[in-house]
Each structure stands twice: as C-alpha cells, then as structure tokens.
Amino acid sequence: MQVFVLFSLVASTFFQIAGLVPCGYVQALLSNKSAIYFAACGLSHCWDMKTIDQVERIEWFIPWQALIQARNDINNSQCFTLIFQRSGGHGSTAATAVSNKNCSHLASTYCALAILKMVGYNLSNINPEAILKSMRKLQQHDGSFVPIHFRAETDLRFVYCAAAICSMLDNWTGMDKEKAKEYIVRCQSYDGGFGLVPDSESHGGATFCAVAALQLMGFIGEDISPNQEVIDMPLLVEWLLQSAARQSGDGGFQGRMNKPSDTCYAFWVGGVLKMLGLFEFINKDALRNFILSCQSKYGGFTKFPGMKFPDLYHSYYSFSALSLLGEPGFRSLYVELGICSDCNG
Numbered sequence: 059m060q061v062f063v064l065f066s067l068v069a070s071t072f073f074q075i076a077g078l079v080p081c082g083y084v085q086a087l088l089s090n091k092s093a094i095y096f097a098a099c100g101l102s103h104c105w106d107m108k109t110i111d112q113v114e115r116i117e118w119f120i121p122w123q124a125l126i127q128a129r130n131d132i133n134n135s136q137c138f139t140l141i142f143q144r145s146g147g148h149g150s151t152a153a154t155a156v157s158n159k160n161c162s163h164l165a166s167t168y169c170a171l172a173i174l175k176m177v178g179y180n181l182s183n184i185n186p187e188a189i190l191k192s193m194r195k196l197q198q199h200d201g202s203f204v205p206i207h208f209r210a211e212t213d214l215r216f217v218y219c220a221a222a223i224c225s226m227l228d229n230w231t232g233m234d235k236e237k238a239k240e241y242i243v244r245c246q247s248y249d250g251g252f253g254l255v256p257d258s259e260s261h262g263g264a265t266f267c268a269v270a271a272l273q274l275m276g277f278i279g280e281d282i283s284p285n286q287e288v289i290d291m292p293l294l295v296e297w298l299l300q301s302a303a304r305q306s307g308d309g310g311f312q313g314r315m316n317k318p319s320d321t322c323y324a325f326w327v328g329g330v331l332k333m334l335g336l337f338e339f340i341n342k343d344a345l346r347n348f349i350l351s352c353q354s355k356y357g358g359f360t361k362f363p364g365m366k367f368p369d370l371y372h373s374y375y376s377f378s379a380l381s382l383l384g385e386p387g388f389r390s391l392y393v394e395l396g397i398c399s400d401c402n403g
C-alpha cells in the first residue's frame with residue numbers, strides 16, 4: 059500500500075478516536091486524557107494544525123483546556139494546576155473535574171501543553187508560574203517526581219514530563235535539575251540502558267525518558283563525545299546498537315531483551331538513536347518495512363504484525379517513527395518533546 063493511502067486511513071482513525079465518530083473504543087479512550095494527545099499529535103505529523111480554520115481548532119481542542127486552580131490550592135500543594143479534560147460531550151463538566159483531584163496529573167499537563175503548542179495557542183494566556191510552583195512540590199528528595207499531589211509511583215516517566223513541561227514553558231523554576239539528573243543517572247543499568255527506577259531492567263521507553271530529559275535540561279548534547287560524562291555513554295551506545303537486542307531480524311525494535319518487535323519502540327529506541335546522532339547506523343529500510351507491515355486495513359497501526367485492530371498509542375508512535383525516517387509527507391520531529399519541530403517555535 060502506498061504511503062499516501064496510508065495517510066488517509068490513519069488520519070481517519072485519528073479523527074474517529076478524536077471524537078468525530080462515536081464508538082465504544084472512543085468512549086474508552088476518552089477516559090484517558092493522553093488519548094487526545096495521541097490523536098492531535100498524530101494528526102500534526104502530517105498536518106499543520108495552525109492552518110485549520112480557527113473556529114474548528116477551538117471547537118476541537120480548546121474544550122480540553124487548561125484550568126488554573128485557586129492560589130490556596132497551589133500553596134497547599136492540594137492540586138496540580140493544569141487540568142486536561144473535555145468540558146462537554148464526553149466526560150465531566152469543568153466544574154466537577156476541578157473537584158476531582160484525580161483529574162490533574164503531570165502526564166496530562168505535559169499532553170495539554172503539547173497540544174496547546176501544536177494548535178498555536180499562546181501559552182502566556184495560562185499561568186506558567188502557578189504550574190511550575192505546584193510542580194516543584196511534586197519533586198522528591200531523590201530527584202524523582204510523583205505525578206499527582208497525593209502521592210503515587212515515582213519513575214523516569216514523570217521526570218521526563220517535568221522536564222518537558224519546563225522546556226515548553228521555557229522556565230526551569232519548576233524543578234531542581236541537578237537532583238533530577240542524579241536520579242536519572244541512578245537509573246542507568248549495568249548493561250547501559252535505563253530502567254524506569256534505579257536497579258531495574260533496561261527498557262526502551264525508560265531510556266527515551268532518561269536521554270530526552272537530560273537533553274532538555276542541557277546535560278548532554280546532540281552528538282556523542284568523550285566529554286559526555288553525565289552518563290556512561292559508551293555502554294548506552296552498546297545497548298542501543300547491539301544487533302541481537304534492539305533491532306530484530308524483522309527490522310523492528312525491541313523494548314527489552316528477547317521481546318518481540320513492537321511499533322512503539324520504533325520511536326522510543328529510534329528517538330534515542332536520533333537524539334544521539336546514531337540513527338544512521340540502523341537499517342532504516344528494514345524498520346520502515348516493519349512499521350508498514352503493522353498497518354491495519356481499518357486505518358492506523360497495530361502493535362505487532364498480523365494483529366487485526368489498530369490502537370491509537372501504536373498509531374501515533376508509528377507515525378512518529380515514520381517522521382524520524384523522513385517519510386515523504388511527514389513533518390520533521392522535535393524528538394525530545396515528541397512534537398513537530400515547527401510546533402516548538
């Protein structure tokens with residue numbers, strides 16, 4: 059199938075999942091705020107959202123808008139300050155969402171800011187200082203972050219979200235970068251990859267979070283050099299490029315040793331290789347063929363070849379990987395934030 063046909067099929071899936079065609083799957087996804095990010099970001103890989111009619115943009119995206127909490131809530135760390143929810147149609151109203159503490163979350167805030175950048179929303183219209191002040195209270199003594207104010211798991215995903223939020227707001231007062239760096243360094247495993255927490259198994263997604271956060275914070279550069287002493291770079295390169303571990307015989311990437319290839323790791327691992335200037339060392343044709351072997355006749359991409367139904371998560375990351383590969387029609391990607399380069403301007 060030609061890639062331009064693939065565009066329309068995938069776009070169709072993104073549209074459906076974004077809410078234009080109701081179905082059970084859409085309802086399920088809308089309970090997950092990140093789903094809106096996957097839909098919007100996937101579309102933006104081949105469309106400039108800023109060219110969509112302004113009224114349509116507002117109807118589509120602004121309902122998932124940022125709501126600022128009362129100052130007392132911020133001071134008491136009672137609630138994170140950016141709520142990502144839809145005010146009508148699916149889910150709760152804005153008022154009930156504010157009363158539900160579970161609605162505010164580091165990952166949702168990252169997704170909300172990314173979407174607002176994608177559609178050309180002026181971030182000065184929100185209150186960055188309130189977001190950053192609240193977020194700083196989520197950083198733990200070891201440098202990690204909890205994603206919500208009433209405690210939860212801590213791991214590299216939320217360190218990455220915090221770094222991405224500070225980067226998008228161009229203000230790093232929301233975190234202690236040195237402590238965050240120390241936590242990330244502790245997550246590098248004996249084999250060179252990164253686990254989600256210290257002393258855990260290396261994982262493609264965790265490795266992306268570690269390297270992207272370090273780059274956003276300015277601790278490592280775009281090219282590998284002997285001066286990159288923050289982490290054990292030679293060991294990381296070995297983990298990334300060892301043929302038996304990351305790029306399989308089918309051309310796809312594995313997230314962990316001895317696991318099957320999976321389309322999302324085409325971005326997680328491919329993105330790390332891109333950030334470190336190592337993308338040229340992989341078999342790009344084989345990776346492209348693997349991704350295209352996972353396209354669904356219903357539009358979108360599946361996790362593995364041979365699966366019948368696509369899902370939004372793997373469709374978005376397949377799109378992102380095709381952007382990394384320079385597929386015609388795809389816009390270039392600012393890998394560290396997972397959004398189009400133009401959207402980061």
Ligand SMILES: [Zn+2]
Nearest residue numbers: 320322323361
């Ligand atoms: Zn996956």
